[in-house]
Amino acid sequence: MKLPALKFSKKPSEMNRRDFLRSGAALATVTIAPGVTLMAFGGKEASANADPGKRWGLLIDVNKCSKDCSACVSACSQENGWKLPENPETDAQWIRKVDLTDNATGREVSLVAMCQHCEEPPCVDVCPTGASFKRDDGIVLVDKHICIGCRYCMMACPYKARSFIHENIVDEQKTWAPRGKGTVESCTLCVHRVDAGGTPACVEACTATGNGAMIFGDLKDPESEISKALAKYPSTALRDDLGLNPGVRYQNL
Amino acid sequence: MERMIYREIPANRTILQAAVLLGVFILAAAGAVFYMEEHGHIVTGMNNQIVWGLPHVFAIFLIVAASGALNIASIASVFGKTPYKPLSRLSALLAMALLAGGLAVLVLDLGRPDRLIVAMTKYNFSSIFAWNIYLYNGFFAIVGVYLFTQMARGMPAKAVKTAGFVAFVWRLALTTGTGSIFGWLVARSAYESAIMAPLFIVMSFAFGLAVFILVLTFTTRVTDRKLGPKLLRRLGRLLGIFAALVLYFTAVQHLTSNYWARNGGIERFILSDGGIYTTLFWVGQVIIGGLIPMALVFHPTGGSKPASIILASVLVVLGGFAQVYVIVIGGQAFPLDTFPGFTASSSFADGVVHNYSPSLPEFLLGMGGVALALAITGFGMKVLRILPTNLSDANVGQQ
Numbered sequence: 001m002k003l004p005a006l007k008f009s010k011k012p013s014e015m016n017r018r019d020f021l022r023s024g025a026a027l028a029t030v031t032i033a034p035g036v037t038l039m040a041f042g043g044k045e046a047s048a049n050a051d052p053g054k055r056w057g058l059l060i061d062v063n064k065c066s067k068d069c070s071a072c073v074s075a076c077s078q079e080n081g082w083k084l085p086e087n088p089e090t091d092a093q094w095i096r097k098v099d100l101t102d103n104a105t106g107r108e109v110s111l112v113a114m115c116q117h118c119e120e121p122p123c124v125d126v127c128p129t130g131a132s133f134k135r136d137d138g139i140v141l142v143d144k145h146i147c148i149g150c151r152y153c154m155m156a157c158p159y160k161a162r163s164f165i166h167e168n169i170v171d172e173q174k175t176w177a178p179r180g181k182g183t184v185e186s187c188t189l190c191v192h193r194v195d196a197g198g199t200p201a202c203v204e205a206c207t208a209t210g211n212g213a214m215i216f217g218d219l220k221d222p223e224s225e226i227s228k229a230l231a232k233y234p235s236t237a238l239r240d241d242l243g244l245n246p247g248v249r250y251q252n253l
Numbered sequence: 254m255e256r257m258i259y260r261e262i263p264a265n266r267t268i269l270q271a272a273v274l275l276g277v278f279i280l281a282a283a284g285a286v287f288y289m290e291e292h293g294h295i296v297t298g299m300n301n302q303i304v305w306g307l308p309h310v311f312a313i314f315l316i317v318a319a320s321g322a323l324n325i326a327s328i329a330s331v332f333g334k335t336p337y338k339p340l341s342r343l344s345a346l347l348a349m350a351l352l353a354g355g356l357a358v359l360v361l362d363l364g365r366p367d368r369l370i371v372a373m374t375k376y377n378f379s380s381i382f383a384w385n386i387y388l389y390n391g392f393f394a395i396v397g398v399y400l401f402t403q404m405a406r407g408m409p410a411k412a413v414k415t416a417g418f419v420a421f422v423w424r425l426a427l428t429t430g431t432g433s434i435f436g437w438l439v440a441r442s443a444y445e446s447a448i449m450a451p452l453f454i455v456m457s458f459a460f461g462l463a464v465f466i467l468v469l470t471f472t473t474r475v476t477d478r479k480l481g482p483k484l485l486r487r488l489g490r491l492l493g494i495f496a497a498l499v500l501y502f503t504a505v506q507h508l509t510s511n512y513w514a515r516n517g518g519i520e521r522f523i524l525s526d527g528g529i530y531t532t533l534f535w536v537g538q539v540i541i542g543g544l545i546p547m548a549l550v551f552h553p554t555g556g557s558k559p560a561s562i563i564l565a566s567v568l569v570v571l572g573g574f575a576q577v578y579v580i581v582i583g584g585q586a587f588p589l590d591t592f593p594g595f596t597a598s599s600s601f602a603d604g605v606v607h608n609y610s611p612s613l614p615e616f617l618l619g620m621g622g623v624a625l626a627l628a629i630t631g632f633g634m635k636v637l638r639i640l641p642t643n644l645s646d647a648n649v650g651q652q
Contacts (some may be wrong), residue, residue, distance in 0.1 A: 113603075125379045149365045152434075161299075
């Protein structure tokens with residue numbers, strides 16, 4: 001956006017009424033423009049870095065996900081500035097460990113669940129303002145500037161992936177993950193890292209533990225580690241029956 | 254049969270007392286809103302599992318009742334039933350007032366009510382919520398025009414009928430939109446069903462008429478205006494039919510859902526194991542909100558007594574709140590089946606029935622919406638010629 005230039009050539013005492021109004025308008029534009037820009041471009045601006053030729057995804061090997069390990073959860077909390085839950089009913093949880101027992105066989109497994117970054121995300125469909133949006137590379141995000149806090153996305157999400165911020169945020173915030181009372185948030189797939197060529201914090205932490213239960217990569221690239229693993233072994237999506245085609249898939253579930 | 258005369262209601266002692274009472278509720282709601290705004294939703298009973306709480310129960314009841322309250326006018330204008338014609342103005346006014354009350358609650362419960370302008374300027378047209386913003390605003394405009402055609406001097410009957418027809422179609426669309434907020438939620442077994450739209454429409458018939466009867470009988474009594482017992486009986490019997498329709502659609506909803514093995518869990522929860530939700534369903538909705546009102550209005554002798562009809566209306570309103578509570582809160586309390594075939598447990602309440610205890614601020618906000626709707630109705634009747642001076646059976650042409 002091109003902003004009108006401020007004129008400093010005349011001394012204030014020499015300004016006529018028209019100059020004064022003009023400079024006032026320019027000052028107002030400079031003050032308001034950043035906010036207006038964010039309002040106006042919202043998701044599109046945040047999507048600018050997204051490459052439509054890619055689709056980012058995760059593969060989680062349930063057999064390698066240890067029940068006692070929550071390194072990915074801690075890493076996400078630290079990376080994105082949400083505190084580990086003290087009040088599990090109201091505190092945000094971008095990623096969580098879930099223990100499962102197979103009703104038919106009694107087999108016990110543990111896994112992590114987070115936003116599944118669906119190809120057909122119900123949260124995006126229901127959001128009245130378009131605050132919930134999907135980038136061209138498949139990452140589903142919330143535009144914090146236009147979320148009105150209606151929580152319809154939380155009603156629509158089959159994965160309980162979203163949290164509503166119930167009270168004032170007192171902890172230090174990360175510049176890449178702004179948080180505010182009265183809005184909804186969820187896993188961003190560490191979009192700030194991905195756009196810089198990195199991997200999500202959870203995957204990095206999981207690899208560091210030696211468990212290696214999480215693989216991150218481009219689902220559209222047949223040569224990526226994740227695509228090769230998906231091609232070689234059976235995997236499943238949570239609530240596959242809904243046809244949402246999530247970007248997060250599970251192995252050995 | 255004398256000429257039908259519409260007059261503003263006088264500000265007598267009872268009306269003023271009622272106005273003060275409504276004002277107290279509205280002020281209390283304003284206080285609750287500031288308190289919730291200041292502290293966030295942490296001071297409500299809502300959480301990350303029960304994301305819509307008591308304010309939504311009130312808001313949905315009022316919005317559903319709003320379109321139903323318009324029915325009386327529709328029956329007169331669209332279906333040509335003359336005895337209802339003198340009631341049409343009140344019907345239209347009450348419809349707009351109830352919608353305003355419901356929307357106020359809905360908006361003030363948003364996490365960021367200050368961003369209402371965003372909701373009004375940025376639309377995602379795949380969202381039924383966004384469509385509803387048009388449907389609600391359109392309702393005010395269309396019913397406003399409809400009311401104007403009824404009240405303007407020398408307005409041709411055809412104009413009234415046309416406006417009434419458009420309003421009738423619009424109110425059906427509006428309630429379809431409200432029901433579809435739930436019906437289109439694929440992930441939640443309590444909702445995902447096309448029946449939610451028609452169910453909400455019959456709920457609107459019953460709730461709207463019940464509120465209409467209560468407002469009509471109260472106002473005619475405190476202003477000493479005649480209300481024919483046969484006309485009231487006719488309204489009462491209509492209420493009984495609507496209450497029966499709600500039970501029928503509810504039965505179809507649960508019979509169908511029960512037939513699907515995958516919905517066994519949610520059905521057992523609502524119908525037998527759900528504690529408060531099961532009680533509210535059977536005692537609140539079915540018995541208090543359905544069977545007893547039907548018995549009251551269809552009783553061969555008691556059914557014509559005004560007291561029976563008024564009591565039936567009160568019970569339909571109470572049962573209606575119970576029904577909306579079961580739909581909104583009960584539907585969320587049952588855990589999402591994110592991992593079919595597994596028993597899940599986590600720090601985020603996977604696999605367990607979710608807790609919800611409504612807080613006082615939520616209740617006050619909801620009651621404020623009710624008070625606002627009634628205050629708008631009362632104010633409308635005070636400044637506009639809404640209510641006829643004589644609604645005796647002879648005067649309205651009720652045989």
